[in-house]
Amino acid sequence: MEKIASFTIDHLLLQPGIYVSRLDRVGVETITTFDLRMTSPNEEPVMNTAEMHTIEHLAATFLRNHPQWKDRVIYFGPMGCRTGFYLLLAGQLTSQDILPLMQDMFTFIRDFEGEVPGASAKDCGNYLDMNLPMAKYLAANYLRLLKNITPDRLVYPK
Secondary structure, three states: OOOOHHHHOOOOOOOOEEEEEEEEEEOOEEEEEEEEEOOOOOOOOOOOHHHHHHHHHHHHHHHHHOOOOHHHEEEEEEOOOOOEEEEEEEOOOOHHHHHHHHHHHHHHHHHOOOOOOOOOOOOOOOOOOOOHHHHHHHHHHHHHHHHOOOHHHOOOOO
16 A cells, blocks of 8 residues: 555654645645644654643634634644644645644633633543643643744655
8 A cells, every 4th residue: 555645754854843744635625734743753752642632622612713714624633643733724725824823723722721612521522531731831832833933844854
């Protein structure tokens, strides 16, 4: 079988950033898949499921309520390797196009107070697996990168 696109990226060179993972055509529409890499693969510890789950709930809530972007959101969810998230948006976009959105989203997560949206037995299949303090910590860490991002963290390494 052919190697899938995400396995062709050299994870020994990959660092935290925002990357266009792929562009897919669905009818006349283009879907852009973004790699929101929050930790350095195979160098830093991976994120635990509780904080990733919390980030997922907060980010999905933020994105699906965003006045400009909500109608373009296809999917937001965790990578199996637990080093980041995938964001799928309608349209042919670049990492630079969504940088302000990601800065706002991770600011929202960093500053969030209260009950995590959807963190109830009625709304979620694993609602007890949440860690808001650690999610806020990870969001703050990634936000520092996003506010000072360099061009090499917006395009996959060769």
